[in-house]
Amino acid sequence: MSDNHSSKAILYAFSANLAIALTKTAAAVWTGSGSLVAEAVHSFADCGNQVLLFIGMKRAAKQPTARHPMGYGRESYIWSMMVAITLFSVGGMFSIYEGLERLHDNHAVENAEIAIGILLAAVVMEALSLKGALGAMRGEQGSRSLWRWFRETYSSELMVVIGEDLAALLGLVVAAAMLGLTLLTGNAIYDAIGSMLIGALLILVALAVGYEVHALLLGEADREIRDAVTDYLSQQPVVVQVFNVWAINHGNDVMLAVKVELLPDLTVSQAVSLSNSLEKNIKAAQPRVKWVFFELDNAD
Template sequence: MSASGGTKAIVAALGANLAIAVSKFVAFAFSGSSSMLAEGVHSLADSGNQALLLVGGKKAQREATPQHPFGYGRERYIYAFLVSIVLFSVGGMFAIYEGYEKIKHPHELEHWYWPVGVLVFAIIAESFSFRTAIKESNELRGTLSWKEFVRRAKAPELPVVLLEDFGALVGLILALGGVGLALATGDGVWDGIGTLCIGILLVLIAIVLAAETKSLLLGEAAGLEEVEKIEAAIVDGDTVTRVIHMRTLHLGPEELLVAAKVAVQHDDTATEVAAAIDAAETRIRAAVPIARVIYLEPDIYSESEATKGADPEAAPGGPAPAAH
């Protein structure tokens, strides 16, 4: 996995969640707090999720094969989608069930200092993990807002870790609130309500992750900035005069497929056209290094055909209509 995959953030989150999970289960054993149990399962699920992301990153590095000629880059998307499923089922649904049971059958907390101490420790640990994820994300997101970064990021690991850490921090605050109200009122129902809120939060985060990862699995095009760089790199103004139409597709977070039909001069020889195509491919790779699979088809641009209407296959926001 490349540095842009957020390996440092994943490892930091994994270490924090394992330590926090152990402390939460210990606190549950001594206090009987359902919030602690739900949070312990949440941290355990998060640890498994980070392990899945690391496995996905490793598998994505495999070389292409005749059966998979474009490689295994999308393995990272598959494992990120599995993370959303785990977060929904193991984390969210378990917490909702546990919260419902605690509301129906509340009992007073015992040894309250255990859950309170563990929650304070967990908030500190998760804050460090969240800070690492934010720091790595800032190196990639540029001027994008956090919402835009999560929606547009092609590498799934950092958005996953960001949302998980954010959900963990909010969940810890909810758990602390539930435990605090249960202690203040002597009514264990508040502990159950806190647990229920944690479950709902995790389900919502899992749904967002699933929706964003599904889009990546289906295949997303390059961003507008990259498309503009590729189009500018293709045209040399001599042999290659314009882009007739173009398609781009992410084969993985750091691997882009580019397929385009380009206009060449009608009186150029085959040798000149071939040399121009090779030069265009070199310029594309220099402008957008992740463009690793490039197919350029030369054609003759016809103004009369272009005036008949836009290319029905042209992508929205793509180059001007053309024909041959």
């Protein structure tokens, strides 16, 4: 996915979440709803998260230096991990705390009908934000399911935005349902439970995002590129055997390390020329491959 698509997805989500956060805050003050307080905090946390993602994306685009010859592509993963931690602490833990407080105090909810209407409007805005993020994801997703894409993507910024939007949309549904039960029964305990459920949902999303970003930070392999390169090399007449192919994600780029055995009767000059030709073809077929390191050997 291009940086341009990433920027659009982040800015679109930020604009939508800021409008939603202000709307929820006004509704929370008006109604005294714990679920709405939790949702307002969640939306403001999302706004802050999108600022962090944008900073990470810009820092990841810095040019390589002598100290960092492969550039700063993985820095986007660090900022995405910060977002996962923020989502856990600010969003999830606060929402659970708010729910427990209201469960203990049994605070009355006022104007619940208006609050539900506001939540339904927020659902529409959040759905539009999610639609924009999913649209930016289409080109990278291909034929994969959303869950498989989430497990395999290298685009940590888009992964976080989609995770946040899904959590926000589900959280809004939970808040509306709990406020509806409060309105029907007159018992504010459902509103408090709603706040805690929203917090638990945010924590689950934060853990899932954090787990995937952690794998990227450690240097996760791109299995699709690895398998495609392995198949390509195995089909070349000059390649006797493919011992190893590593395709490691480095932000939007991939570092490729290849260990192969070529025909034994080649001269050094011929082997070098063939290696360069194979590298050129690999880069042409796999645009994300930025670095290729060939090792010629006759054993693994």
